[in-house]
Amino acid sequence: MSKKRILTGDRASGSLHLGHYVGSIINRLKLQEEYDCYFIIADYHAYTTLYEKPKEVRAASRSIFVDYLAVGLDPQKCTLFVQSMVPEHSELYLLFGMLVTIARAQRIPTLKDKLDDLHLEESLASLGLLGYPVLQAADILVYKADLVPVGDDQLSHLELTREIARRFNYLYGPTFPEPEALLSQVSRLPGLDGQKKMSKSLGNDIALMHSSEEVTERVRSMVTDPTKIRKSDPGHPEICTVHAFHRAFNPEGAEEIAAACRAGRLGCVEDKRNLGAFLNAFLDPIRTRRQELLTQPQRLAELLSYGCGKARRTAALTMAEVREKMQLGDHLFW
């Protein structure tokens, strides 16, 4: 009962890929054993940029939910839910919006990066995009989460969450914990191009839902060590994308492979063939489980509604308290 609570999740902007897996999913599989975990599929967040594409967002939400189950997040151990199905998020976001100045929101460093990605001038950013970190604060605090697994790029968002919690507690009385970062060892997987991090929008990803043929094809297109021209040339595994994947998915064999590559005994073609086989061996059980789940729409619907219901009950408790403290709601009116 005294388990600490965690909130984390994914924007519903695309299917999960191997970068998500090594970056956070694998960590969540452990966290669900020790903590009271809430895993959010953040479709409202997806709408901050994909508001013109509702079907894409819904397809992504569905695909992420099924993948959560397929990789082994267990609805008996953790709470899996979709953000928009818990309307308390939006109500708390609205109220938190009063506690944050425009200047403060504009000072979040990730906003600038996001605008660059979108080729947007700051003057063209939507109010929703500016409010993104405030919505995140609502996501976290509506469950009174104690811990938030974050990469260092998200620390500034968590800092805002803590400020909001502190300010709310000061103004209306102690209500929220100040959530702390749970810094996990960040193993970041590069994309197929070896340059940028793996991302669906860059098209350099291997999705959990890719077929084995697609995986083989994508591995074949990976960038390797450009100085290894001939098979017998000594390679540099530390700068080779294929090897980065070996280290992530085949840690036991990685050293031996590196040695063979350096010695010029291992060619890239063979190396890629081996990696493809490894990845497919890893993905096959996930594929099997996904296929099984997809034949049981009724069960999927039940699991989704179970998770959302559970999340909503928790969120409703917080909102009742927030309304009370902020003198809102009909039972206080007269």
Add this chain to the structure above:
RNA sequence: AGGCCCGUAGCUCUAACGGUAGAGCGCCUGUCUCCAAAACAGGAUGUUGGGGGUUCGAAUCCCUCCGGGCCUGCCA
């Protein structure tokens, strides 16, 4: 509510006076590589937001509709 600006390839944009729709990036193919990358060679992509009009001829001018944006106002 008024005023102004914009809409062209997946993205960023160029196309004087109305005169064969283009470039860069990205993408695909080939050569080269054990692969991939790089380099080189080649290729594709468009109802120029929709409709109407003027004209021998409209991305360009006019009308209209749709979509987007900026400014001013509406004592919210």
